[in-house]
Amino acid sequence: MNMRVRLPASAVGAVVFGCSPALEALRSLHVLGSVRRHPLHISWALRTRERLDAELRNEIDQFAYWCQDRPLVLPHIWRPDEVSSWPEELAALREAPVEHYAEHLLAETLAVNGRLAPVRLEQVRADPALRQRAEDTVRKRHPASLRVLRELVEDPERSRKRFAEFLSAYWETCVAEEWPNLQRYLLADIAARSRAGVQDGMVRMLEGLAPQLRVVQEGTDVSITSTPARDGFAPLEITLTAQDRLLLVPSHFAWPLLTIGARREPRAGRDRQSVQITYALDAMQRTAQPPIPSEELLKLLRAAAHPTRLQILQLLAGRSRSTRELAGLIGLTEPAVSKHLKLLAEAGWAETERHSYYVYYRLVRATQGRFTDALDRLFG
Template sequence: MSMRIDVTGLPPERVTFAPSPLAELGMSLHVLSDPDHHPGLRGWAASVSAALDRDLADRLSQADFLWRTTFSDVFAPFAGLPGRRAVPGETLAEEMELLDKLSDEQFVHVALEFTCRLDYDMLHPGPLDSPEMRARSLELAAARGSVQEAFARRLLEDPPAVRAWFRELIRDCDEAFFADIWDRVGPQLAADAREKNELLRRRGLARALAAVSTAVSLDERTGVVTVDKLLAGRATTGEGNLALVPTSLGRPHLMVLSRYGWQVTLTYPVTAPAPGSPTVEQLTLRMTALAHPVRMKLCRHLARTPHTTSELAQALGMTPPEISRHLGVLKKAGVIVTRRHGRYVQHQMDLTTVARLGTDFIEGVLR
């Protein structure tokens, strides 16, 4: 499983690395609403939440579905502008002006994306134009609770009023905590974007993407960018740009905006994952290999000391060929190491790799 982006014919000048203050604000709201996704930021989230004005905290709770699961495309308005070649604004005020340029239909779609499961990669009538879609949206919002139903109803009845409400919410978040964050991380993100743009200019797109994450790669023969994620999807840049937005708060998330008619955008964390982090395929192999009852018994021995195939066969009451097949599965998954000592070949569990499985699993499913 992976997200594939067709960039056939995309020239380097239509690839842009640029920080986005609005995207970073959206990520900060995500961390505040679900700090378990970001253990290293729990202290920061607790201190900011404790200092929030009660009115602001209440307003944030009314729309937290826009950023709790992941942050909505409402935080990337540049991607929705005609031509699909706009870039993020340099300031939060500039980005809010870009948000104002989205049509009411676009704003409603991105605001109801998570609540109402509106179509993401296809063009269909929206709830402002279709009475059937409007009824369905309200029904799905109601299933999520009274707060989300009230928000959806307000949005469908008066989109401009909700946009004004959202603009005020963003402004108050900036005053309450985000301005300090941006003063600290903005220069870091700008430096990362400059470094990646220079690498793109000197070494090409493949090298620039490799510097973004080990989970991102370009097949130059087919013109396809692969983002290693636990989902399957396809997108194409077409005549638009490919935008890459760094975030200092986003690890382990690696998010692809591939909304129909919008510019393809990849938001990536500037903090790299630990060396040796497995791909989704490798993670699946490791968990499947360890789940088998016979291989679990083998691991009990292999975790303690090196064993030969014959020793394991004797210990488990199985034939050496049977043991060899199970060892082959474990070795392919990368959870055991094999070494030769004189005439003997010994196998032992890679305890460091197995110990990281919990962390690797969480990063894999959240990526």
């Protein structure tokens, strides 16, 4: 969602971090179904698919509408700012009011330009046109999910039970073994960014969350804007106060995407606005950055990357030689060889030495060492 969020620069307490095993599992399901958009996770996806049996594959296909195009969140059931274990979150899914499950999934089918509006289960049941609109949307994008949608409307409790069993089986098969390591990385990222917020200030910390975010301090306020959406729609404007909350959630499965969403939380006296930004782990972002060869290595490669100049270097490796000698051995004119020697000398591959009236060229052995060291740094 394209969004612009404003909050007071002094509202440091409104910025909190969190993570959720259930939401991380759902994000991994999204990656599994759209791995072409997540090249860093291709190896993980291949390993994970090997673990899936036919029944689990079928359930992933049936729930694809809600898991594949973008991660499912269920904000009224799972709260990333509350430290919860997987068993606790699975129990929360099974015990929450069924409307918290069914109405969010229905809202996903009726979203307009990616923006969800509240929808009541009874409203969909009572309005054939609304139900038909939801079915048409699901049929167009993921026809296999139609059965789930119909069950969601007709028997939401049964649908919720089925979803909980599906997610539980997926967790045990594909996530449980890796979760301790994943959780350690998530908590380490939270700790590092929390320290950065204290040491460098909230603005600098927010700037480092993701390249898709533009963070600007405007007087006493901080403005956070996500990368403009391709659909051309104006960003959703949200202003937070010190009593509201900006929730930052790292994810192993977010890169290269950044997700941002907002909701209102009913509270006594005044509803609290909550904006959640889910971003990729810093380690993932650094891994994804394309390597930049050093200028020194590029200079040496450009100078040597020519058949004639490689011949000259090989001849100079034996002993110093004059331009005339090199021209005769290679079969070129002296002016042509001189041009090649000039490029090699400028890059540091060769240098001149005088023998009486003649100028000779010799190989600079130290450059060979510099070249090898640069290659070692390139390849680690």
